[in-house]
Amino acid sequence: MQNNINQIAALMANSRSTTVVTGAGISTEAGIPDFRGPEGIYRKLGEDKVMRIINIDTFRQRPELFYEFYREHFKLAEVAPGRAHYVLAELEARNYIHGVVTQNIDGLHQKAGSKNVIPVHGTADRFVCQKYHCGAVYDASTALSSPELVPRCEKCGGVLKPDVVLFGESIQNFMDAQDSILSAQLLIVIGSSLTVYPLAGFVRAFDSFTQDLVILNKGPTSMDHAARVKIDAPGTTGAVLEQIAALLPERGRA
Template sequence: MDQNISKLAGLIKNSPRTVVVTGAGISTEAGIPDFRGQNGIYRKLGEDRVMRIINIDFFRRQPEEFYKFYRQYFHFPPVEPSKAHVVLADMEKNGHIYGVVTQNIDNLHQKAGSKKVIPIHGNAERYVCPARHCQAEYETSYVDNYPEVVPRCSQCNTILKPDVVLFGEQIYSYIDAREMILSARLVIVIGSSLTVYPLAGFVREFSTFTQDLVIINKGPTYMDHAAQIKFDTNHTGDLLEKVNRLL
């Protein structure tokens, strides 16, 4: 383990552009439940049911049923960024990493102080008015305190939408996320089994051009064979802290 930590620090030192890709695993260390984990809602409720409801068509057709479900299962507990989030922000501040592409919608990278973050699935702490002529934005507190199940825009009365990518929608910032990953010299994947596309495809595409891929994840991923280093751990913060000390 210590040898690989030194090796990772060396890769970062020699990389002119390092990009970090994060999935649910980095946020479980902060207390955010993993939807696809052992106790996640995909296991408890069935992936088909979740995908049917957290879907753009269902949101448009049955907004009340959508919001009943969303309020119950997609309301994150108030948590602080994990040690891993904080260390990554520090590494960016000191020029060791260029930016982060994340699948997570919990806003923890931004709260920790990371500046260059591309949240391809959106931000659950924000709601937007989908009306083209309006597009007002609201914080969670507005929706939490709204007197009805379905929140509406205070300016035009349109039903608000969580600012997250629902099934049936395109990811946010597709071109920017792909470009950030493919322009890196070193990509470090943290807390993702690399099963969700298109992000997994971006990492796969990157790995065909260079060998500087590092994976930090509890359990196997679909790209372990392509990684120069693979760490199997759920103590990412401690690991990154050791790496950061060597930089």
């Protein structure tokens, strides 16, 4: 393990551009259930049901059904970032990390202080008015404190939608995410088994001859064969990143 940590620190010290890709695993350490994990809603309620309700068509046609479900299962506002989120933000400030592409909607990277975050599935802490030409934005606590089941815009009465990518919608920031991953000299994947597209595809297109790949994940991933270093130690991502950060010398701050 120590050897792996030294190796990752050396790769980071030598890299001019490092992109981090994060999935559910980094947030489960902060206390957010992995929707696809054993305690997650996919397993408890069945993937079909979740996909039918957390779906753009259901949202448009039956917003009350959508919100009944959403309010019960997507309580993300009270969760604080974990150690791993804070260390990543610190390493960005120290100019060792240049971008974070995340599949998570919990906003924890931004809360921890990361600046250059590309959330491909959106962020649950923003709500956007759906009425044409309005587009007013609300934070989640304001939107969800509405006494009505379906929150509405104070300006125009339009229905508010959480700014997350629902089933049936395309991902956000596609080009930025692709650029950030494919142009990085070093790619560090944290807490993702790399099975959800299109991110999994970007990482697959990553060129292991000219670029280096590091994976910190519990369990196997689809790209283990291409990784220079793989650490599979559940629940320790924050501690591992802290040790790496401690090994890195000061660089000019971003």
